Amino acid sequence: MEKKVPFNLDTYDLKEELDRLRGKVKKPxxxxxxxxxxxxxxxxxxxxxxxxxxxxxxxxxxxxxxxxxxxxxxxxxxxxxxxxxxxxxxxxxxxxxxxxxxxxxxxxxxxxxxxxxxxxxxxxxxxxxxxxxxxxxxxxxxxxxxxxxxxxxxxxxxxxxxxxxxxxxxxxxxxxxxxxxxxxxxxxxxxxxxxxxxxxxxxxxxLDQSLQEGLLMEVHAESEAMLKLKRKKANRIISGYVASAGTAAAVPLPFADAIALTPIQVTMSVHLFRYWGVKANDDMLKTLIGSTIIPQIGRALSKTILLNVMKFFPGANAAASVINATVASGITWAIGLAINEVAYRNAMDSSKTIEQLLNSDFGSLFEQFMEQNPVTKKKA
Ligand SMILES: Nc1nc2c(ncn2[C@@H]2O[C@H](COP(=O)(O)OP(=O)(O)O)[C@@H](O)[C@H]2O)c(=O)[nH]1
Ligand SMILES: [Mg+2]
The missing domain is CATH 3.40.50.300 (P-loop containing nucleotide triphosphate hydrolases)
Incomplete structure (x- = not known):
């Protein structure tokens, strides 16, 4: 089996990842x-x-x-x-x-x-x-x-x-x-x-689905109708990463350190920020992810939700800090939807910066989407 190297945000090459993403987006x-x-x-x-x-x-x-x-x-x-x-x-x-x-x-x-x-x-x-x-x-x-x-x-x-x-x-x-x-x-x-x-x-x-993202990225969205369309269409971006989180399987989840992110989720986050036109350079994005998203995911997972995840998904083994594919997908899904919602709120009302919104709203949105997710939701 492949040896898992703990993921390190500081050494993660965001620029390389962004270039790769940019090359992948098909243009209408x-x-x-x-x-x-x-x-x-x-x-x-x-x-x-x-x-x-x-x-x-x-x-x-x-x-x-x-x-x-x-x-x-x-x-x-x-x-x-x-x-x-x-x-x-x-x-x-x-x-x-x-x-x-x-x-x-x-x-x-x-x-x-x-x-x-x-x-x-x-x-x-x-x-x-x-x-x-x-x-x-x-x-x-x-x-x-x-x-x-x-x-x-x-x-x-x-x-x-x-x-x-x-x-x-x-x-x-x-x-x-x-x-x-x-x-x-x-x-x-x-x-x-x-x-x-x-x-x-x-x-x-x-447009073919693969081309829709390019048009939506460039559209100057101001009205609620346009922003809602943009929010809805982001689901396709998110599901791509959810699928790769699933296939990556047995994703190490060192939740004890509150670093519940792997390259897949970091890349997804950056991809969504870019899609919404969040103006930030690589270092700012890293800081945003490191200081706002990661601790909140860590907190949310380490309280009730993770316990439930562990209880109902035998594949999630707390002792080994390894989580199965279904649960990894569910977490990825919730992170993606929470970031997408934060970016939408930021576009609707620019009185708060994206950083402020990530701090104030991300954690509760993440928990909410974890609950809604058919995979990770708590069973009564
Ligand atoms: N009243 C009015 N004038 C417009 C409108 N759109 C363009 N124009 C004017 O029509 C002229 C030609 O517009 P432009 O966009 O350059 O046309 P193009 O040559 O087809 O690229 C310019 O003087 C514009 O200011 C519009 O919606 N209303
Ligand atoms: Mg012209």
């Missing part, structure tokens, strides 16, 4: 299409909270389409230059875009275009035959969201007319009305007419 490829001035850049800036075309390095992949990617950005963005409405370039643009997407779809999945956001300026009050033809073709190749942009400039009848023009081109659920006008964004009543949250939810659902 998103193409932004539509006429010049339709609002493509404004959409990107609003959804991602920053101008990704400025942050990332851009490289032309065709005459008019640029690819923007960076190690620190979890999506790859393709921005097409667009065309002046009515210009001769219009048809050339359509040919270029569909040619690019159709070619991409012949490649391996990682290189395909996973999503298109097609912007139509609602204030133009029409959908051109070229838009219709191009959207139809794109929709046969991949998932296309049609964004009716700048809706602050039109009335409801005009919007309805535009939607009707799209009715035979894309499903109704794939049409989104948006605007970045402050007077709409900041008015609760008017905001209800905007589909920003629905656009993100729909887009996430179009």
């Amino acid at each position: 490829n998103i193409l932004i299409a539509g006429a010049t001035g339709s609002g493509k850049s404004s959409v990107v800036n609003h959804v991602f909270g920053r101008d990704l075309t400025k942050v990332a390095a851009g490289e032309p992949v065709t005459r008019g389409i640029h690819q923007f990617m960076s190690d620190d950005i979890a999506i790859v963005l393709y921005d097409s230059e667009g065309y002046e409405i009515g210009s001769a370039r219009q048809q050339a643009y359509a040919d270029e875009v569909i040619g690019f997407v159709e070619k991409a779809q012949t490649k391996e999945v990682a290189e395909q275009i996973h999503l298109v956001w097609y912007a139509i300026n609602a204030s133009m009050k029409r959908v051109t035959p070229l838009d219709r033809a191009l959207i139809k073709q794109l929709n046969e190749a991949t998932s296309v969201a049609v964004l009716l942009t700048q809706i602050d400039q039109v009335d409801l009848d005009e919007l309805t007319a535009l939607r009707n023009e799209l009715a035979d081109v894309v499903p109704e659920q794939a049409v989104f009305q948006v605007s970045v006008a402050e007077e709409l964004l900041h008015d609760p009543e008017l905001r209800a007419h905007l589909d920003w949250e629905r656009l993100v939810t729909w887009s996430v659902e179009q």
Whole structure:
């Protein structure tokens, strides 16, 4: 049997682990299409909270389409230059875009275009035959969201007319009305007419599970609906680590020292912090984990819960300080959910820092999730 070396957080190479994680995250490829001035850049800036075309390095992949990617950005963005409405370039643009997407779809999945956001300026009050033809073709190749942009400039009848023009081109659920006008964004009543949250939810659902995390990481989540979606989707990250904790089996759990973490749970914690965009360098993360999470897990496990775990799971052998796979999975699950909940609370209300929240809430959340877990919950 493999000899177990006690885990040491101080010597744990967080950076190496982060690089490995970063390399593993698959990135969704998103193409932004539509006429010049339709609002493509404004959409990107609003959804991602920053101008990704400025942050990332851009490289032309065709005459008019640029690819923007960076190690620190979890999506790859393709921005097409667009065309002046009515210009001769219009048809050339359509040919270029569909040619690019159709070619991409012949490649391996990682290189395909996973999503298109097609912007139509609602204030133009029409959908051109070229838009219709191009959207139809794109929709046969991949998932296309049609964004009716700048809706602050039109009335409801005009919007309805535009939607009707799209009715035979894309499903109704794939049409989104948006605007970045402050007077709409900041008015609760008017905001209800905007589909920003629905656009993100729909887009996430179009993606393969392995690609969803990248999009959710980059989305600038502010609203409760968006943050809840992010919280829910984190379950997939957590279950990956729960599975590896299970297969690692016979995880040494020196709970007496209150160091109930193994590399699996530390990596999961870091992964979740990154997913939620917690801005902290490696040393800060180590300190956070070491000073806030570990002692609380230790305390929780050493009181009632662990006794119950021991009692009901014969595989958990207190004398040997070794815990069986089922119990290791349960603990990992509870740590993951507790960190996820803390990060969600931090995003909902930034009046407390992540460190304060970890100190005040993590322990009770951990116990609560241990109780809820079908594996580790106490039996009456
Ligand atoms: N009123 C209004 N103007 C917008 C909106 N979105 C973009 N614009 C304006 O439309 C112009 C073109 O927007 P931009 O995002 O650069 O379009 P792009 O050329 O497709 O990237 C800019 O002057 C924007 O300020 C919107 O929702 N409402
Ligand atoms: Mg632009």
